[in-house]
Amino acid sequence: MSALDETAAARLGSLADHPDLDRWVQFLPPDRVRVRTGKVELGQGLRTTLTVLAAEELGLAPEQVEVAPAVTDQAPDEGFTAGSRSTMTSGAGVRQACAQVRGVLARRAAARLGVDAAQLQVDGGWVSAPDGRRVDYWSLAAEGPLGPASLEPSPLRPAEARRLVGRPARRVDLPAKLTGQVGAFLADLRLPGLRYARVLRGPRPGSRPVGPMPERIGEAQVIRCGNLLALVAEREGDAQLALETLASQVHFEGGLPWPGTDPADPATMAANEAARYRVEDGVAAPDPPPPLKHQVAERVLRTRYRRGFLLHGSIGPSAACARFDGQHLEVWTHSQGIGPLRQSLADALGLPPDALTVRHHDGPGCYGHNGADDVALDAALVARALPGRPVLVRWTRAQEHRQEPLGPAMAVEISAGLGTDGRIRSWQEDVWTYPHNARPVPAPGASRLLGALDLDPPLPPAGPVPMLHHEAGGHRNATPAYRLGRLQVVEHLVASTPALRTSALRSLGAHLNVVAIEGAMDELAALAGADPLAFRLDHLPDPRARAVLEAAVALAGGLDAPGGLDAPGRGIGFARYENTMAYVACVAEVTVDPRDGRVRAQRLWLAADAGESIDPDGLVNQLEGGAIQATSWTLKEEAHIGPEGPLATDWAGYPILRFSEVPEVQTVLLGQPDQPPLGAGEAACGPVAAALVNATAQATGARFRDLPLQPERVLGGLDALLRGED
Incomplete structure (x- = not known):
């Protein structure tokens, strides 16, 4: 790639790999725009940054722009939200997508108004001609798909015309979190028919529970998913009480051994x-x-x-929700990579990837690979064993400390x-x-998800791939x-x-x-x-x-x-x-x-x-x-x-x-x-x-x-x- 090509690729960001403009930008009448991205909000304020970039390039107020949570098959697959690259890649992609959409709207308005597109002003939800005639974004967008992006970057709004970029912005995700809005965090998600579950596994990964298991403990049903034991109840407190009872009774054998000497020495x-x-x-x-x-x-x-060794130390333990209707599995997760997670879940469960939908939902901030992906498989296993209703699984503090990958x-x-x-x-x-x-990426015949060792038969752990690339x-x-x-x-x-x-x-x-x-x-x-x-x-x-x-x-x-x-x-x-x-x-x-x-x-x-x-x-x-x-x-x-x-x-x-x-x-x-x-x-x-x-x-x-x-x-x-x- 030439130096010019590298510059163009940097300006396009993720749009270069996902050039379908309709994948990035949707116009929602009467006056709103939805922006989709494959990157996710982890508490770092990314949703606010992308809102500012989209609103700036479209000439809208930030309140008119909604950055939607990432969903597989809807958002562009941008891999993992990691490496401090989200603004550089997804931010550039959103910025350039919106700039190119401005051009699409201008060309459509030019044809409708009979005016050269270069004479039109695109701002504030309107495309305006010099004579005062104008047409709104939403009627122009209704003419048809926005089409593919050009790989020749479009000019951004000049610095002197910017009203939002470079100025402090109000965080779009904080009001719901600060006021305790139900469902603001994944652990508080409320879906119709929701059941709550706690899971129990042995002290060694892949260890097996031995002896007879009760069918119920109090108000909780006991479900065995291979080596994983689940306590499922209508109320979360009942599931927690049942977990504490079962943990004091069950015995585990086998599993992968831990190091015999201090591995940090x-x-x-x-x-x-x-x-x-x-x-x-x-x-x-x-x-x-x-x-x-x-x-x-x-x-x-x-x-x-x-x-x-270090823990990620998320203040809230990892959680996930899953619903299985007998054919299709839907998972709500705070994973940093919903696309790779979908493939890893499909491999572990023996399902085709198109039988899974993975939705990002805000959860505990992590800044690294914590237990979010692992608990997603736990929730999927429990949901598959009890199809028909969604199940919310939340790890305990002790499980989060002991089971998450370590720094x-x-x-x-x-x-x-x-x-x-x-x-x-x-x-x-x-x-x-x-x-x-050790992030969950496809690994034929193996898996990097903790729960894969609990399957019957288990999937062996996939060893980490050496990271040899730049920095x-x-x-x-x-x-x-x-x-x-x-x-x-x-x-x-x-x-x-x-x-x-x-x-x-x-x-x-x-x-x-x-x-x-x-x-x-x-x-x-x-x-x-x-x-x-x-x-x-x-x-x-x-x-x-x-x-x-x-x-x-x-x-x-x-x-x-x-x-x-x-x-x-x-x-x-x-x-x-x-x-x-x-x-x-x-x-x-x-x-x-x-x-x-x-x-x-x-x-x-x-x-x-x-x-x-x-x-x-x-x-x-x-x-x-x-x-x-x-x-x-x-x-x-x-x-x-x-x-x-x-x-x-x-x-x-x-x-x-x-x-x-x-x-x-x-x-x-x-x-x-x-x-x-x-x-x-x-x-x-x-x-x-x-x-x-x-x-x-x-x-x-x-x-x-x-x-x-x-x-x-x-x-x-x-x-x-x-x-x-x-």
């Missing part, structure tokens, strides 16, 4: 290396070269950073050589990681943005037992990779006797990257803070997400209590360049939400794995950041209205985590490299500092 990870790849220009390929020797370096830094444990080792001039001359980076991709999986943001002389990055893919499912969590490998890179940059600056900001700028050629670093430091009023155990420390972190998307820099201020080892994030200052901002308020919300989530990961979160799987079953066992612990966050956007929008939903995670780690080092004089920075680790590090150890 770096030594265990190194011992279980399954493949090794060199990473060049962000792409992983086999046969990495031997490690660099740092022959031209005067001094060499060697450092290692690590994180444990992978990782370890990053960096060795870097400094020249006599204090500049970095060589950089070797090794990333150990479990797979970041994917464990090597996302493993390549530093800095000019480093000789550079070598190696990704080590770690294998485990099939029971240990690891998959996508917000920012994937970028979280720890940025922590390690930015931590090493601070360590190298100290080794060179240089200021951390000046040291970074001296190695950073990209002017937009330099600008966000300088803006974050200016917003914070500088990096200087009084150190010592009782005083705050400040640190900085920077990355361009995937080295192609939004630029984010963060300055963090923390305090460390030397008595109990508690690290408290006090303030975060963010600077971001995400290109053109469609909804500045929504962009700030995404950046600050990612910052707070990264703070929680960095200071508190770790999922421990025992002989029977994840140990935590509640928030006491897996603590997350509390409202009282949320730092004050201040954000500045470096507006670039003449540049394309850049994905920003995951862009803050790495820089914020890195800034917190570096701030903790500045506050204490001790360098903490194992995440999270929980009190016992901090106390151990302070003790080592007093003993003269690093």
Whole structure:
């Protein structure tokens, strides 16, 4: 594809792959427009962004535009809503589809009014001629299908004529959620004849219940679907009570074993290396070269950073609803990919894909592959066993904690050589990681859905496919943005037992990779006797990257803070997400209590360049939400794995950041209205985590490299500092 073709494809977004305009835009008399998209609302405000883009290009008020929830066979199949790409792909597709629809309406009006289309004004629901005659959108749309899109992008409304893009927008999804409207969330969905179900499976995936099973417990019917037990009742409370009773009585045998040693331990990870790849220009390929020797370096830094497994930590447990009429299955889900899920459900159930309709419905936000897809199969199995009425299945908190795929444990080792001039001359980076991709995609003869192991006969688990493409999986943001002389990055893919499912969590490998890179940059600056900001700028050629670093430091009023155990420390972190998307820099201020080892994030200052901002308020919300989530990961979160799987079953066992612990966050956007929008939903995670780690080092004089920075680790590090150890 030529450079011009690449530019055109970026401007068209998903419309290039789905060029049927009628699939994207429908005119609903008397004065509304429905826009369909294959991307879904996960709490990130996407529906609002798409509303703004459509309304702008059609010249309508946002209240006249309805962005419909994604439904298979109705919306364009845009795969997964992931990777911070929704505005870049679906947003571009909606924008361009509406711009092209404007052209269709103008041509139809020109024929009707006998005027050259170039003389017509298309705005406010009307196509108007210079002489004052006009015709409304809806009568023009009624003339017939809108037809296929042109693969030559249409001009968008000029910047000076825009009334909505670039201005804060009211979230279209929040009123129903904030007022407790019934059905706003999937778990509160109410359908005629709805029944409620809880499910029970053993501690090991695929384990079998043994012994006789009662037909009823209280008001709940007991249904066995292979190895899966379901408690179905007219009232949700009755299903929950029956679950608690049955769980205390039933015994399970067999199933997939969990790892025998701590899978998050770096030594265990190194011992279980399954493949090794060199990473060049962000792409992983086999046969990495031997490690660099740092022959031209005067001094060499060697450092290692690590994180444990993470949960997605959705406040609401996963849920799904299903209805089977004997031939057709309908599923309501908060999955991030309704198209791939439909195919995976069809494969597991032995149904043709056209016998399934999958509908997205807002549910708990996840920012990654949590239990939404798995509970959809649970609901489908129960509905198939009891056809005729819809069944709503909701996991319990303990099930969500124990059964969802985990964010992978990782370890990053960096060795870097400094020249006599204090500049970095060589950089070797090794990333150990479990797979970041176990999303449900077609896998002949196997499945990535948890419930597939409960089928009779079971479908074996499909192993994760290595993510080798550009900035994917464990090597996302493993390549530093800095000019480093000789550079070598190696990704080590770690294998485990099939029971240990690891998959996508917000920012994937970028979280720890940025922590390690930015931590090493601070360590190298100290080794060179240089200021951390000046040291970074001296190695950073990209002017937009330099600008966000300088803006974050200016917003914070500088990096200087009084150190010592009782005083705050400040640190900085920077990355361009995937080295192609939004630029984010963060300055963090923390305090460390030397008595109990508690690290408290006090303030975060963010600077971001995400290109053109469609909804500045929504962009700030995404950046600050990612910052707070990264703070929680960095200071508190770790999922421990025992002989029977994840140990935590509640928030006491897996603590997350509390409202009282949320730092004050201040954000500045470096507006670039003449540049394309850049994905920003995951862009803050790495820089914020890195800034917190570096701030903790500045506050204490001790360098903490194992995440999270929980009190016992901090106390151990302070003790080592007093003993003269690093």
